[in-house]
Amino acid sequence: MSEIPVVSPLTHLSEDEKFFYDTIKQFADEKIKPFVMEMDKKAELRPEIPKQFFEMGLMGIHVPEEYGGAETNFFMSVLAIEALASVDGSAAVVVDVQNTLVNNCFINWGNEQIKKKYLPQLTSGKIGAYALSEAGSGSDAFALQCRAVDKGDHWELNGQKMWITNGNEAEIFIVFANINPELGYKGITAFVVEREFEGFSVGKKEDKLGIRASSTCELIFENCKVPKENVLGEAGQGYKAAIETLNEGRIGIGAQMVGIAQGAFDAGVQYTKERLQFGKPISSFQGVQFQLADAATKLEAARLLVYNAARMKDAGLPFLKQAAMSKLYSSKAAQEVCSLMIDLLGGYGFTKEYPVEKFYRDAKIGTIYEGTSNMQLQTIAKFLLKD
Numbered sequence: 464m465s466e467i468p469v470v471s472p473l474t475h476l477s478e479d480e481k482f483f484y485d486t487i488k489q490f491a492d493e494k495i496k497p498f499v500m501e502m503d504k505k506a507e508l509r510p511e512i513p514k515q516f517f518e519m520g521l522m523g524i525h526v527p528e529e530y531g532g533a534e535t536n537f538f539m540s541v542l543a544i545e546a547l548a549s550v551d552g553s554a555a556v557v558v559d560v561q562n563t564l565v566n567n568c569f570i571n572w573g574n575e576q577i578k579k580k581y582l583p584q585l586t587s588g589k590i591g592a593y594a595l596s597e598a599g600s601g602s603d604a605f606a607l608q609c610r611a612v613d614k615g616d617h618w619e620l621n622g623q624k625m626w627i628t629n630g631n632e633a634e635i636f637i638v639f640a641n642i643n644p645e646l647g648y649k650g651i652t653a654f655v656v657e658r659e660f661e662g663f664s665v666g667k668k669e670d671k672l673g674i675r676a677s678s679t680c681e682l683i684f685e686n687c688k689v690p691k692e693n694v695l696g697e698a699g700q701g702y703k704a705a706i707e708t709l710n711e712g713r714i715g716i717g718a719q720m721v722g723i724a725q726g727a728f729d730a731g732v733q734y735t736k737e738r739l740q741f742g743k744p745i746s747s748f749q750g751v752q753f754q755l756a757d758a759a760t761k762l763e764a765a766r767l768l769v770y771n772a773a774r775m776k777d778a779g780l781p782f783l784k785q786a787a788m789s790k791l792y793s794s795k796a797a798q799e800v801c802s803l804m805i806d807l808l809g810g811y812g813f814t815k816e817y818p819v820e821k822f823y824r825d826a827k828i829g830t831i832y833e834g835t836s837n838m839q840l841q842t843i844a845k846f847l848l849k850d
């Protein structure tokens with residue numbers, strides 16, 4: 464029986480898209496892969512990696528040219544995230560947060576003045592972070608306790624944020640705080656905070672199971688002075704900015720999960736062709752072939768959901784249900800595919816000598832951040848029961 468071919472991640476791409484994916488994948492194989500395990504162990508991202516992202520234009524993929532971006536489309540951001548995640552989920556999330564959350568929030572919600580000031584910095588050298596979650600508010604994001612008070616000539620922020628990706632490296636933070644708790648979620652406002660603003664500091668960095676090289680930090684605001692003009696969108700409209708940005712961000716996380724699953728799958732297939740048992744490669748056993756075929760089908764289904772959601776967003780079509788489905792399914796599929804690849808590598812799969820255990824650990828975050836799987840189910844169910 465002939466061998467089962469490896470699923471091509473390029474199946475559904477135009478020539479330009481294929482070239483873009485290939486270029487990033489090659490870069491990741493050459494410049495990131497050699498350091499992946501070291502970065503995972505040290506829980507640190509090598510500083511030259513984001514620098515190279517900026518040089519390659521990967522930190523402003525769909526930002527308009529007038530603000531220093533490459534002005535492609537959202538789908539290209541999704542492809543970049545997928546290609547990077549097939550090598551390292553941590554490196555991928557730097558590009559993911561910058562493009563799908565931070566840049567998107569500025570593009571969709573910023574006035575001309577704020578876009579002109581911050582987008583050129585974000586596309587050319589400054590890493591951004593998106594700070595919504597707090598110790599007491601995760602899924603119930605709008606229960607946030609961070610407060611902003613109008614002090615006449617500036618805003619004053621007090622409170623703490625938790626779990627903030629890129630907290631260690633970021634210089635520009637989008638921070639959600641409530642300007643009037645009596646209004647409930649309608650008091651939530653988005654502020655742009657620079658790292659050196661008085662009263663702002665980055666606190667504890669989390670020691671994590673997966674995506675260890677991606678920093679996840681606490682942020683502290685103690686009478687933090689924010690200029691009046693640093694409100695992103697209208698005061699009181701922050702809840703809309705938060706929810707709409709996360710709806711798009713979810714597709715990026717779906718792409719990260721597809722990339723992680725593909726990386727594990729490729730390593731697993733290769734191993735089954737090389738590993739001999741009972742005098743034959745284990746890939747020659749029908750039991751193993753069926754397991755690979757099943758994993759390849761899950762991976763393909765996840766990729767199609769992610770690509771479809773991204774293309775719907777670019778086409779200006781409603782995509783919320785598809786975005787939730789793509790994140791829900793791809794994070795589940797990534798866990799299953801990575802777990803199977805560990806099984807197929809046997810004892811070696813359980814060691815750090817082979818990459819699959821890291822892909823498995825990195826896949827776990829997909830069911831948690833940017834809305835847990837239960838929150839995605841809630842969104843999907845709302846659409847089903849709407850009428």
Ligand SMILES: Cc1cc2nc3c(=O)[nH]c(=O)nc-3n(C[C@H](O)[C@H](O)[C@H](O)COP(=O)(O)OP(=O)(O)OC[C@H]3O[C@@H](n4cnc5c(N)ncnc54)[C@H](O)[C@@H]3O)c2cc1C
Nearest residue numbers: 593594595596601602626627628679831832833834835837
């Ligand atoms: C590595 C990492 C990076 C992150 N990066 C960022 C970031 O950059 N910016 C940011 O703002 N946040 C970030 N987060 C926070 C992340 O978005 C939250 O952890 C997530 O939304 C879940 O919130 P929680 O941890 O408070 O869990 P909880 O909301 O307490 O949920 C715990 C469990 O209860 C379930 N649950 C809660 N409510 C319901 C319900 N109504 N129905 C059914 N089930 C429910 C959840 O599904 C989950 O299984 C990050 C988190 C991690 C771990």
